[in-house]
Every structure is written in structure tokens, then in C-alpha cells.
Amino acid sequence: MTAARTERVEPGREAATGDAGLHIRGLRKWYGDTRALDGLDVDVSPGEILGIAGPNGSGKSTLIKILAGEVAADAGEIRLDGAIWETDVDRERVAVVHQEPQLFPNLTVGENVMVGREGTRALTRPLSEQERALMADLAILQFRHRPLATVPLAIQQRVEIARALARDARVFLFDEPNSALTPEESNDLFRRMHALADAGRVVLLVSHRIAELARHADRVALILDGRRATVLEGDRLTQEEIAGGLVVGQASREPDEAARVRSDGATVALRLSGWTHVDGDFSELDLEVRAGQIVAFVGVEGSGARELVRSLAGFERAAGRIEIAGHDRERDVAAATSLVAPDRQATLFDNLTIGENMVARLDREITTSGGALRPRRMLQIAHTLREQFRVKALSVNLPIRSLSGGNQQKVAIAAAIVKRPEVLVLEEPTRGVDIGSKREIYRLMGEYASQGRAVVIFCTEVPEVFEAADIAYVVSDGRLSDPLVVASFPEVEALARAITRLERHVPDAMTLPAA
Amino acid sequence: MTHEGSTTPAVPGAVVRSPSGLWSGRAREVGLRLGGLAIAILVVIVIFTFLSKPNTFFTVVNALGVTRGMSTIAIVALGLTLVIVVGEIDLSFGYMYGLASTLIAVSWIVWGWPLLFAIPLAFAGAALVGAVNGFLVAVARIPSFIVTLGTGSLIYGSTLLISNTATLNPQYPPPGKTVPQNEVDWFFGLSNQDLPLGFPMQGIWMIAVALIVGFVLSRSLFGFRLKAIGGNPLAAELARLPIRKYKFAAFITCSLLAALAAMLDFAFIGSTQPNAGLSLLFPVFAAVIIGGASLAGGRGTAIGTVSGALLLAIISNGLALLAAGAYLSQFVLGSVTIAAVVLDRFTQGLRR
Numbered sequence: 056m057t058a059a060r061t062e063r064v065e066p067g068r069e070a071a072t073g074d075a076g077l078h079i080r081g082l083r084k085w086y087g088d089t090r091a092l093d094g095l096d097v098d099v100s101p102g103e104i105l106g107i108a109g110p111n112g113s114g115k116s117t118l119i120k121i122l123a124g125e126v127a128a129d130a131g132e133i134r135l136d137g138a139i140w141e142t143d144v145d146r147e148r149v150a151v152v153h154q155e156p157q158l159f160p161n162l163t164v165g166e167n168v169m170v171g172r173e174g175t176r177a178l179t180r181p182l183s184e185q186e187r188a189l190m191a192d193l194a195i196l197q198f199r200h201r202p203l204a205t206v207p208l209a210i211q212q213r214v215e216i217a218r219a220l221a222r223d224a225r226v227f228l229f230d231e232p233n234s235a236l237t238p239e240e241s242n243d244l245f246r247r248m249h250a251l252a253d254a255g256r257v258v259l260l261v262s263h264r265i266a267e268l269a270r271h272a273d274r275v276a277l278i279l280d281g282r283r284a285t286v287l288e289g290d291r292l293t294q295e296e297i298a299g300g301l302v303v304g305q306a307s308r309e310p311d312e313a314a315r316v317r318s319d320g321a322t323v324a325l326r327l328s329g330w331t332h333v334d335g336d337f338s339e340l341d342l343e344v345r346a347g348q349i350v351a352f353v354g355v356e357g358s359g360a361r362e363l364v365r366s367l368a369g370f371e372r373a374a375g376r377i378e379i380a381g382h383d384r385e386r387d388v389a390a391a392t393s394l395v396a397p398d399r400q401a402t403l404f405d406n407l408t409i410g411e412n413m414v415a416r417l418d419r420e421i422t423t424s425g426g427a428l429r430p431r432r433m434l435q436i437a438h439t440l441r442e443q444f445r446v447k448a449l450s451v452n453l454p455i456r457s458l459s460g461g462n463q464q465k466v467a468i469a470a471a472i473v474k475r476p477e478v479l480v481l482e483e484p485t486r487g488v489d490i491g492s493k494r495e496i497y498r499l500m501g502e503y504a505s506q507g508r509a510v511v512i513f514c515t516e517v518p519e520v521f522e523a524a525d526i527a528y529v530v531s532d533g534r535l536s537d538p539l540v541v542a543s544f545p546e547v548e549a550l551a552r553a554i555t556r557l558e559r560h561v562p563d564a565m566t567l568p569a570a
Numbered sequence: 571m572t573h574e575g576s577t578t579p580a581v582p583g584a585v586v587r588s589p590s591g592l593w594s595g596r597a598r599e600v601g602l603r604l605g606g607l608a609i610a611i612l613v614v615i616v617i618f619t620f621l622s623k624p625n626t627f628f629t630v631v632n633a634l635g636v637t638r639g640m641s642t643i644a645i646v647a648l649g650l651t652l653v654i655v656v657g658e659i660d661l662s663f664g665y666m667y668g669l670a671s672t673l674i675a676v677s678w679i680v681w682g683w684p685l686l687f688a689i690p691l692a693f694a695g696a697a698l699v700g701a702v703n704g705f706l707v708a709v710a711r712i713p714s715f716i717v718t719l720g721t722g723s724l725i726y727g728s729t730l731l732i733s734n735t736a737t738l739n740p741q742y743p744p745p746g747k748t749v750p751q752n753e754v755d756w757f758f759g760l761s762n763q764d765l766p767l768g769f770p771m772q773g774i775w776m777i778a779v780a781l782i783v784g785f786v787l788s789r790s791l792f793g794f795r796l797k798a799i800g801g802n803p804l805a806a807e808l809a810r811l812p813i814r815k816y817k818f819a820a821f822i823t824c825s826l827l828a829a830l831a832a833m834l835d836f837a838f839i840g841s842t843q844p845n846a847g848l849s850l851l852f853p854v855f856a857a858v859i860i861g862g863a864s865l866a867g868g869r870g871t872a873i874g875t876v877s878g879a880l881l882l883a884i885i886s887n888g889l890a891l892l893a894a895g896a897y898l899s900q901f902v903l904g905s906v907t908i909a910a911v912v913l914d915r916f917t918q919g920l921r922r
Contacts, residue, residue, distance in 0.1 A: 370808065389810065394808055396805075396808050400802075400804070400805075401802075401804045401805055401808060402805050402808065402809075403802065403805060404797075404798045404801040404802045404805055404806075404868070405801060405802065405868075406797060406798075406800075406801035406802075406864075406868035406869055407797065407798060407801060411794070411798075415794075415795075415798050415809060415811075416809045416810070416811075418791060421791070422790075422791045426790050426791050426792060427785075427789055427790055427791075428789055428790060428791055428794060430789075470809070471809075
């Protein structure tokens with residue numbers, strides 16, 4: 056089982072804790088030709104909270120899936136308190152608390168806690184004393200008769216914890232648990248996390264939120280390429296260290312690109328004033344984006360960055376004044392923007408071919424005045440785009456799903472660009488895309504900007520900002536930071552630290568209004 | 571995952587270019603589907619030819635009968651195909667059929683309207699029904715299954731109210747009413763003309779509608795976007811395709827074609843009653859599904875739907891000639907419909 060490789064042992068830690076806790080050795084997982092985990096080692100002791108951070112594609116989510124029993128590892132060993140933990144035999148010992156609780160929304164809170172352990176003799180049984188006690192501990196006993204779907208998300212998560220406690224789970228893995236919670240609810244959740252650790256259970260916290268990792272975790276493991284887990288603890292456990300460590304070797308830039316300064320003095324492509332989200336995710340923003348610029352908005356989920364970017368294209372409702380290339384009427388603004396969602400399920404048409412997907416947003420360009428399609432023109436546009444975007448396709452007539460993820464993403468972006476919007480809006484333009492395609496996509500974004508258009512992107516990853524953007528704004532709690540000129544940062548670590556510092560400006564969480 | 575960069579240079583000439591346009595991939599898929607249908611139709615013809623003794627099945631007269639028999643179902647099914655392609659469902663077309671013929675009959679025969687007003691009234695009613703369906707689905711965002719289940723019942727109630735549940739025939743108007751003979755002749759002429767070989771007039775109508783719907787689905791921007799919207803509504807919304815307008819248009823067209831089929835049947839048969847059209851629900855859906863449209867949306871062709879209607883018509887006709895009886899016909903039609911979908915799943919698996 057264990058792959059032959061040099062053992063990486065945490066100095067001091069291993070000896071002190073012996074066999075207790077969770078010990079992962081040489082974990083490997085391949086999806087086809089793609090390596091997700093390549094010999095990962097992680098150790099967690101009872102009583103501590105281990106933070107886990109890593110960029111998208113680092114193997115972090117594969118680790119979660121393996122621990123949740125959703126996928127099986129190809130090789131490696133997971134030991135729980137000294138014994139080898141087999142996912143299929145001993146699933147119950149590890150509990151995963153997701154952002155969206157995976158429970159039964161139609162059953163009551165009480166039924167959710169006991170479902171699966173009802174016993175066999177009666178139709179239903181009342182809650183046991185022990186179940187009532189732990190539900191009271193988690194302050195959910197009073198909701199026991201309410202259908203799960205009718206209680207707030209924070210309560211649902213506590214139900215998930217109660218469910219795991221009722222079956223005496225040993226390991227608790229929290230996967231981005233608070234991205235949809237209010238600050239008060241988050242704080243409550245962290246208190247419960249600490250309580251679990253103090254009671255001697257093994258707690259893992261996976262989060263994108265660097266500030267929370269620094270505040271709540273005893274140690275933080277950074278997973279970069281599915282192999283090394285750099286562990287930060289003690290004095291090194293600071294937001295800057297986490298931010299810098301996460302991007303080491305994750306970005307590179309040609310020297311001439313670093314010197315690139317686009318379009319000072321160019322016309323304003325996009326102007327916002329008093330821009331306020333209807334649902335309150337951001338408020339009173341003033342902003343100018345110049346033609347020829349790529350502007351990145353960086354923020355964790357819930358910061359308002361995603362909503363802001365979507366609102367520019369009219370897909371989140373906002374009040375205030377927006378002006379794009381001189382237009383301020385809602386219809387003209389909408390016509391001057393194109394949005395590319397991050398998820399290819401939301402951008403591509405599975406029932407159409409590659410070529411048809413490329414021209415799906417066009418109208419007059421591909422029809423006669425009578426509304427009939429011009430097949431040869433469509434084919435010509437598709438071929439041009441295939442070459443310009445270097446889409447690796449044998450034929451544009453093949454189904455869209457025959458392409459690799461990166462090439463699918465290129466098609467999605469091509470379909471938006473061919474409409475020639477004044478402002479091209481991209482959400483996480485390279486999520487789940489291989490390195491080669493990433494470079495291509497950044498190049499295409501740069502080309503489009505240099506044709507005098509503005510490109511606005513929503514990013515969660517600093518390397519993407521470093522490689523693709525000219526200007527970056529950090530969004531936290533619905534407010535914008537001062538602009539960062541990306542070219543003025545010589546290396547990605549420096550940019551990551553600067554971005555983290557700006558995110559830290561958030562006032563203490565307790566004083567924030569509910570989201 | 572492809573490995574991009576220096577190893578596989580994207581030289582334009584290095585990739586194989588398909589010669590025949592964006593449609594060759596699509597054409598292959600449709601071709602496979604139609605090939606399967608053609609084989610099924612041939613097999614059924616051969617079976618009935620051998621079973622019917624003396625041979626009353628494989629004759630010109632019977633073929634023309636089948637053509638007339640399929641045309642009503644085909645015309646209504648072509649309208650339904652548009653709705654199915656855009657990813658919605660319409661259960662009200664059968665009731666709409668009854669309402670349309672009733673509106674013509676009552677306004678013309680009972681109220682004494684000129685026929686030239688009576689027919690537009692029926693189509694205006696159909697357009698209104700389609701618009702109501704479209705509004706409730708596209709604007710109010712109620713699932714189309716529920717909407718059209720409800721409007722279907724409302725339509726049927728209106729039909730019963732308007733017609734007073736009477737069977738109407740312009741040649742034998744109710745006491746005290748008269749209908750000009752020249753109007754009757756013109757109206758019956760819509761579905762009864764002396765064509766070469768005795769080809770049924772309704773077949774001509776069917777071919778005309780099929781050509782138009784076929785063009786719309788495969789060669790127009792409207793059809794292209796209809797497929798895109800049905801294939802991925804979320805992506806269509808983010809790409810700003812005019813989803814509401816297209817759903818309105820699909821529901822209105824479906825109602826209008828149901829009204830057209832109702833008018834033609836009324837003209838052919840010579841009389842109409844409120845419950846006409848209620849039996850259309852199964853064969854029309856079956857024709858669309860056998861024709862290869864996907865209930866999930868995004869897939870469907872006019873020629874497929876017409877072929878589906880043809881297959882069903884041949885089977886009903888053959889079973890009727892064999893005097894197989896009502897229950898056996900139902901068994902066979904149900905089995906064929908399910909088998910078509912199963913076979914489609916199977917061949918789709920093979921294509922991958």
C-alpha cells in the first residue's frame with residue numbers, strides 16, 4: 056500500500072503524539088492522466104485544529120473526497136489512532152461538514168439526527184437521552200420538530216455535527232463551512248470547532264479565508280501540488296506567511312509582460328458611481344475601468360466580489376449609476392457586456408457542436424435579413440475562432456464535450472469575445488483548466504484588452520491576478536480596496552501578501568451587519 | 571486533458587477540416603435516428619403485407635388512407651416539437667383542437683357569422699391560448715406541465731360552454747339557422763380536392779407545415795436558438811438569448827397548429843363536437859418522442875416527428891385492417907413508443 060518514498064516526519068510532533076490522531080502517508084490519486092494527489096503526507100493530533108489551504112487544483116478537494124469516502128485513493132495509507140482506516144468499512148468515524156449540509160431537508164431536525172440509527176423494531180423511536188443531551192449542547196433541541204429545510208443554514212450545520220457526534224465520529228472535517236454564514240453564525244461555529252478539539256477529537260478546517268485559518272487553526276498545512284504539505288505553526292502561522300506560501304512557484308511572468316503598462320489616459324470604458332447591490336453584498340462603490348485594461352476583483356466567497364462582477368453584466372441587481380462606453384441605459388449597458396460564468400455547465404450547450412457553441416451568441420452576423428442561417432458563414436467564423444483561440448479540435452462539428460476542459464473554456468470565452476463587448480466580464484476564467492490552457496486564456500484576454508476593450512475578471516487565486524491582470528481591487532465585506540498596480544509587484548508572493556493585508560482591513564467580525 | 575504548448579502546435583493545416591459545414595455532426599446523428607425509423611417503418615410494412623390476406627394493406631388506396639390518417643397527428647406534433655425542443659411541454663393542444671373547431675362551428679353555424687370571420691376567430695383564440703401558456707411559463711415561471719394541464723381544463727370547460735355540448739354540422743344547421751351553401755362548399759374544399767391519384771388534401775397541408783417547421787428548426791436563427799435554449803436554459807440566459815420571446819412563440823405556434831389541424835379535420839369530416847381532439851394526446855406525444863425529440867429539450871426535427879407519425883399511422887391502420895381489436899392496438903402502440911426510446915438510448919450508447 057504505502058508508496059516507497061522518503062518519509063517526511065514532522066519534527067517533534069510525531070514523537071509527542073504517538074499513534075493517536077489521523078496520519079496520512081503517501082496518498083495518491085489519479086484521474087485518468089491527471090495527477091490529483093502524488094504521495095501526500097498529513098498528520099493531525101487529537102485536540103488540535105489543523106487548517107488546510109491550497110489553490111484550486113492542488114489536490115485539496117480530492118483529499119476531502121477521500122476522507123468523506125466519496126472516492127477511493129489509488130495508493131497510500133490513512134491511520135486513525137494507530138489502526139488503518141478503511142473508508143468503506145469505517146466510514147462513520149469521519150464526519151465531513153460541508154458548506155451545504157448533506158442531510159434530509161424534508162425530515163425534521165430530530166429525525167435527521169437519528170436517521171440511519173433508528174433501530175429495527177419499531178416504526179419510530181423517540182430521541183434517546185444521549186441524543187437529547189448532545190442536541191441541547193448544540194442548542195438545536197428546541198428545533199427538533201421543525202423540518203430541516205425551515206431552519207437556518209447555521210442550525211443545519213449543527214444538525215450535521217450532532218448527527219456525527221451521535222454516531223461518535225472521531226474526525227471532523229469542515230469544508231469551507233462558513234462561506235454562507237453571517238459573522239455571528241461563523242463565530243459560533245468556530246467556538247464549536249474549538250470545543251470539539253478540546254474534547255479530544257481530530258478537527259480539520261479547509262478554508263479559503265486566510266484570516267480565519269490564522270486565527271483558529273493550531274497549525275496550517277499548505278497543499279500545493281498534491282505532494283508537499285508545508286506546515287506552518289507557531290511564529291510562522293501568520294496571514295502573510297499563509298498567503299505567500301500558497302503562491303510559491305504558482306505563477307510566472309515574462310519580463311516584457313511585467314513591464315507592460317496599458318493605456319494610461321485611454322478612454323473610460325466603465326464607470327460606476329454609488330453602485331449598490333440590491334441584496335446588500337456591496338454598497339456605494341465608485342470605480343473607473345479604462346479601455347485596454349484587465350481589472351481583477353479579488354475576494355473570498357461572500358465578500359461581494361463575485362456579485363459585483365456579475366452586476367456589471369446585469370446578472371445581479373444593483374442600484375446606482377453605471378456607464379459603459381458612454382451608454383447608461385440598462386439595455387445598452389447590457390448589450391455592451393458579455394459574461395462568462397466560471398462553470399462550463401452554465402456557459403456551453405451540450406446539444407450543440409463546438410462550432411455552434413462558438414456562434415451561439417451571434418445573430419445578425421450569421422443570418423440573412425430574413426432570419427435564415429448562413430451555414431457557410433457560421434463555419435467560417437468557427438474556423439477563424441478555432442485558429443485564433445488555438446482550440447484543439449479535429450473538427451468544429453464534434454460535440455462540445457469531446458474537448459478537454461481547457462479547450463471547452465476557450466470555446467466559452469471565444470463565444471463571448473466574438474460578440475465584441477465593450478466590457479468582457481469573466482468569473483474565475485481558468486477554474487479547473489490545465490496550465491497550458493491557462494496561458495492561452497490569459498494571452499487571449501490580453502489580446503482582447505489591447506484592442507481597446509476592457510476586461511473585468513473575478514478571481515479567487517492570486518497567481519491568476521499576477522499573470523493576467525493590470526489592476527487589482529481587493530473586495531472585502533462589499534467594499535473596494537485602493538487599486539493595486541499588478542506590474543509593480545516583482546513576484547507573486549509580494550502580491551499575495553499585499554492582497555492579504557488589504558483583506559485584513561475588515562473590521563472585527565462581530566461588529567459586522569448580517570449579510 | 572490535452573497537453574498543450576510546444577508539443578502539439580496548433581497549425582491550421584495540421585487539423586482535419588470537415589468539408590460539409592457545421593451540420594455534418596448533427597446530420598450524422600439525425601441520419602442515424604432517421605435510418606432506424608426508416609427500417610422500423612419498412613419492417614412494419616412487410617409484416618402487415620404478409621399478415622393481411624387478401625392483401626388490403628399494401629395498396630395505393632390504403633397508402634393514401636394512411637397519409638390522411640397521419641396528417642392530423644403530424645401537424646399537431648410538429649407544433650409540439652417546437653415546444654419540446656425549447657425544453658417545455660404542452661398538454662393543452664388536444665383541448666385547443668376541440669376549442670378551435672367549436673369556435674368555427676358555433677360562430678359560423680349558430681351565431682351566423684360569415685366564415686371569413688369565424689376562421690380568424692378560431693385562430694385568434696388559439697393565439698390567445700398560446701400566449702397565456704407562454705406568459706405563465708416564461709414570465710410567471712410556472713412549470714409548463716402544470717400550466718398546460720390547467721389551461722387544458724380551462725379550455726375544455728370553455729369549449730363545453732360555447733358549444734352547449736352540441737355536435738354541429740353546417741349542412742344540417744340547428745332549427746332556425748341557415749348556412750350559405752357557397753361557404754359550406756369552400757370550407758369543405760379546404761380538405762377535399764380532386765388531386766392526382768386521389769392524394770388527400772390534408773396530406774398537402776401536412777407537407778407544407780412540415781417544410782416550414784423543418785426550415786425553421788434546421789435553417790433559421792429561431793430554430794438554432796430554440797435548440798440552444800432547450801439544451802441549456804441557464805447558459806442561454808447568461809448569453810442573453812431572448813428566452814421569453816422564444817417560449818411565447820413556441821407555445822403560440824403549437825396552439826395555432828392544433829387549430830389548423832382541427833379546422834382541416836372539421837372540413838374533412840363535415841361535423842364537429844366538443845370532445846374532438848381529446849384522443850390526440852397520446853399519438854401526438856408518441857410521434858414526437860419516436861421522432862427523436864428529447865423531453866429534456868434541445869433535440870428534435872420535423873422529419874423525425876413526421877416519420878414518427880407515419881410509423882404510428884401505419885401500425886394503427888394495419889391493426890385495423892387485421893381487425894385486431896381496440897385493446898391489442900393500445901398494447902402495440904404503447905410498446906412501440908417505449909421501444910423507440912429504449913432503442914434510442916441504446917444507439918446513443920453505441921455512438922459514443
